[in-house]
Amino acid sequence: MVIEKKWKRWVYFYIPLTVFVIGTLFPFYWMLITAIRPDSELYRSWRAANNAPFWTLHPTLEHFQDLFAKTTFPHWLWNTFFIACASTAISLFCGLLAGYALGRLKFPMAGTLGTAIFVTYLVPPTLLFIPLANIIRAFQLGDTPWALILTYPTFLIPFCTWLLMAYFKTIPKELEECARIDGATRFGAMIRIIFPIAVPGILSAGIFAFTLSWNEFIYALVFLSSPEKKTVPVGVVSEMIRGDIYFWGQLMAGALLGSIPVAVVYSFFVEYYVTGLTGSVKG
Amino acid sequence: MTRWLESERLLATLLLAPAVLLLGLFIAYPFVMGVWLSLSNTSVGNVGEFVWFRNFVKAWNDSIFRTAFGNTFFYTFWATIFKLALGMWLALLLNRSFRGKRIVRATMLLPFIVPTVLSTFAWRWMFDPTFSVLNWLLYQTGFITTKLPFLSDGTYGMWCAIVVNTWRGMPFFALTLLAGLQTISPDLQEAASLDGANGWYRFWHVTWPLLKPVTVVVVVFSIIQTFSDFQLIYVLTGGGPANATHLLATYAYQIGIATGLLGEGAAISLFMLPVLFIVVWLQLRYVRRLEGA
Numbered sequence: 135m136v137i138e139k140k141w142k143r144w145v146y147f148y149i150p151l152t153v154f155v156i157g158t159l160f161p162f163y164w165m166l167i168t169a170i171r172p173d174s175e176l177y178r179s180w181r182a183a184n185n186a187p188f189w190t191l192h193p194t195l196e197h198f199q200d201l202f203a204k205t206t207f208p209h210w211l212w213n214t215f216f217i218a219c220a221s222t223a224i225s226l227f228c229g230l231l232a233g234y235a236l237g238r239l240k241f242p243m244a245g246t247l248g249t250a251i252f253v254t255y256l257v258p259p260t261l262l263f264i265p266l267a268n269i270i271r272a273f274q275l276g277d278t279p280w281a282l283i284l285t286y287p288t289f290l291i292p293f294c295t296w297l298l299m300a301y302f303k304t305i306p307k308e309l310e311e312c313a314r315i316d317g318a319t320r321f322g323a324m325i326r327i328i329f330p331i332a333v334p335g336i337l338s339a340g341i342f343a344f345t346l347s348w349n350e351f352i353y354a355l356v357f358l359s360s361p362e363k364k365t366v367p368v369g370v371v372s373e374m375i376r377g378d379i380y381f382w383g384q385l386m387a388g389a390l391l392g393s394i395p396v397a398v399v400y401s402f403f404v405e406y407y408v409t410g411l412t413g414s415v416k417g
Numbered sequence: 418m419t420r421w422l423e424s425e426r427l428l429a430t431l432l433l434a435p436a437v438l439l440l441g442l443f444i445a446y447p448f449v450m451g452v453w454l455s456l457s458n459t460s461v462g463n464v465g466e467f468v469w470f471r472n473f474v475k476a477w478n479d480s481i482f483r484t485a486f487g488n489t490f491f492y493t494f495w496a497t498i499f500k501l502a503l504g505m506w507l508a509l510l511l512n513r514s515f516r517g518k519r520i521v522r523a524t525m526l527l528p529f530i531v532p533t534v535l536s537t538f539a540w541r542w543m544f545d546p547t548f549s550v551l552n553w554l555l556y557q558t559g560f561i562t563t564k565l566p567f568l569s570d571g572t573y574g575m576w577c578a579i580v581v582n583t584w585r586g587m588p589f590f591a592l593t594l595l596a597g598l599q600t601i602s603p604d605l606q607e608a609a610s611l612d613g614a615n616g617w618y619r620f621w622h623v624t625w626p627l628l629k630p631v632t633v634v635v636v637v638f639s640i641i642q643t644f645s646d647f648q649l650i651y652v653l654t655g656g657g658p659a660n661a662t663h664l665l666a667t668y669a670y671q672i673g674i675a676t677g678l679l680g681e682g683a684a685i686s687l688f689m690l691p692v693l694f695i696v697v698w699l700q701l702r703y704v705r706r707l708e709g710a
Contacts, residue, residue, distance in 0.1 A: 146616075147510060147513065147515075150506065150510060151510050151515075151521070154503075154507055154510070154525070155521060155524070155525070157584070158524065158525055158527065158528060158584070158588070159524065159527070161528075161536055161539040161540060161543065161584070162527065162531075162536075162539070164539055164542070164543055164550065165535075165536075165539045168539075168542060176548065177547075177548060178548075224439075227435065228435045228436040228439060229436065231431075231432040231433070231435060231436065232432060232433050232435075232436035232437075234432060235428070235429040235432035235433050236433075239425045239428060239429045239432075240425055241425055241426045241429040241430075242426070244429070247433065247437075249701065251436070251440070252701070253697060253701075254440050254444050256638075256641055256693070256696075256697045256700070257444060257448075257693075258641060258642065258644075258645030258689075258693070259645075260645040260646075260647045260665075260666035260669070260686060260689070261448075261451070261645060261686055261687070261689055261690065261693070262444065262447045262448060262451055262686075263670075263673075263674075263686075264451060264454065264669065264673040264674065264679055264682045264683045264686060265447040265448070265450035265451035265454055265683060266443065266447045267674065267679075268450060268454070268679065269443070269446065269447055269450065284439070284443065285443050287439050287443075288439065288440060288443045288444050291436050291439060291440060292440070295436060320425075320428060321428065345530055348532060349531075349532040349533060349534075351532075351533065351534050351647070351648040351651075352647050352648065352666075352670070355651075356670075356674055366532065366535070367532045367533075367534035367535060367648075368534075370534065370535060370538065371534060371651075371652060380542075382542050382545075385538055385542070386538070386539065386542065388535075389535035389536070389538050389539060392532060392535050393530075393531040393532065393535050393536070396530050396531065396532070397527065397530060397531065400526070400530045401523065404523045404526075407526070407530075408526075408592060408596070411526075411589065411592055411593060412592065412593050412596040
């Protein structure tokens with residue numbers, strides 16, 4: 135390693151890193167402190183002499199109580215969870231099969247199809263939400279969770295397929311051939327030999343897909359309209375601002391509770407998540 | 418049945434069918450429909466007629482559209498530069514060994530995990546015109562004597578959006594670049610420093626050339642995401658004040674969904690297509706070249 139002086143390590147390393155950490159985490163701290171602060175402290179002039187914005191002496195849970203009493207927040211949480219799980223399951227199923235086909239089978243058009251799926255990966259939802267809204271209406275899926283469960287895979291499948299395809303390519307061909315010599319069918323070898331080996335890849339793709347669908351906004355905003363059917367991001371935007379009035383305490387309480395599930399899932403599987411993240415850009 | 422599955426071609430067709438079906442139904446079909454909509458005067462509850470390129474011409478002559486169009490480039494350009502610069506810096510910091518490295522690395526990704534809409538609300542509250550903690554901080558430390566109009570001024574609003582976007586996207590850059598850095602052997606750094614190269618020189622002549630392929634892919638990916646961004650602006654400014662901070666996606670939403678002019682909205686979002694097309698094309702060419710090499 136390159137040896138350096140102590141002051142240099144502070145100036146070039148500890149101080150910048152600390153600034154990065156504070157800058158990254160401050161908005162979350164601010165969410166928390168706003169959520170537990172009583173309204174009388176929240177809405178106080180910014181120049182008031184005794185204003186201490188970074189902590190509170192009177193923590194309260196009233197915003198959380200209001201959140202559960204005055205909105206359908208638990209419904210939103212459940213909807214988001216259900217939709218994220220269902221669309222992740224569909225995407226993993228399709229991505230697993232397609233990834234296997236593209237990664238391990240030889241057939242005409244394999245290259246073209248692979249490129250086509252890669253291109254759809256790069257089509258952003260905001261390009262297509264208007265015609266999709268029409269299609270959802272035509273299929274009579276509007277205002278049902280199915281509108282999202284079926285459309286989220288459009289950005290999840292390409293990602294899962296590419297990640298798993300790359301994963302399948304790293305598994306040696308001999309493993310499959312051995313199984314086939316022992317009498318397994320091609321299909322059987324795929325299910326019993328290859329898929330179990332790919333479990334870490336499947337987990338990465340699944341975790342990543344879950345957080346992506348938990349975060350999705352524009353489709354949920356356009357396709358859902360009843361308050362109790364919304365997902366957390368849309369519910370917070372459309373139901374917690376009444377007229378021009380923002381209920382900041384409740385908003386931040388909702389934002390905090392809506393973030394915790396993904397943060398928990400993420401913290402348990404952080405290594406898989408990072409693999410998914412870095413795998414997703416290797417193309 | 419099982420004997421059919423022995424044919425690679427047949428098995429491949431079966432395995433690809435679900436994915437192709439879903440993508441065809443919800444990407445290819447809407448795309449074709451979007452092109453048709455953009456050439457018609459369809460609105461909600463009213464099947465439109467074919468109007469050629471009238472929607473595109475109308476959008477181009479609309480001053481709000483022009484602003485949104487310019488904003489989209491401005492926003493993408495600066496946000497990407499900041500994300501790349503800060504992400505690279507953070508990646509270099511995280512690539513060193515120190516105590517608590519794993520936990521720091523894990524927490525740095527939080528902005529990327531948490532739903533953008535929810536974290537953007539926290540920022541909006543931090544930029545609040547009356548109760549902004551940032552104004553308080555700057556005032557107390559003596560940088561300002563009067564409140565900054567964070568979101569009530571178009572120019573400030575745009576820069577605020579760029580800051581929030583940078584905050585959110587920077588971890589993605591940092592972590593992917595870090596993954597790239599970790600594949601570079603430390604011996605190279607050591608050899609260069611023995612030859613008397615200083616930190617900057619080592620970065621530009623040893624690290625950067627090896628990191629370039631990862632960087633290109635990350636930047637392209639981020640450009641697509643940023644160029645088509647919707648939720649951040651929708652929550653932070655709603656396109657205001659006075660339509661000064663619209664992006665193409667938020668303006669398309671306002672015209673297409675909020676106003677119900679589906680044809681015009683579809684045309685506005687299709688203005689994104691040429692840029693996305695060029696970026697994707699460059700990306701594909703670059704990936705091919707890497708694979709060929």
